[in-house]
Amino acid sequence: MTPSQLRSRIKDENFCKNIISYLENIIKEDLSWINPAFEHLISVSSDMESTIFGSVSNCIEDKENTKHNLSDEDKGEQEYFYSGKM
Structure with a gap:
């Protein structure tokens, strides 16, 4: 048609x-037959999400801990990259 x-x-x-x-x-x-097929994927997805967000969280903590120890040149570089002028 x-x-x-x-x-x-x-x-x-x-x-x-x-x-x-x-x-x-x-x-x-x-559609209950679909559920077991996707349970594994949901589990994998949750694991990946926690890994990704854990990594991002660690990066943020590292950035917060190191930003005060940068030289003046490094601070200027950091401001350039984070300002979006790159």
Whole structure:
């Protein structure tokens, strides 16, 4: 069915009811079989997220701890890179 055919048929009340019924059946379909397949991926995703955010947190802490020990030249470089002028 082409888009133009669908547009013309959608005006038919019986066709609309059938489409709605069809979509409701799809939405209500039991998808519990998918859950075990994705549990592993969710676990891996959570592990990756904690690793990534842990690394970012460590970088932020390192930056906070070292920013006061920079030479004047390094401070200028740091301001240049963090200002977005790069």
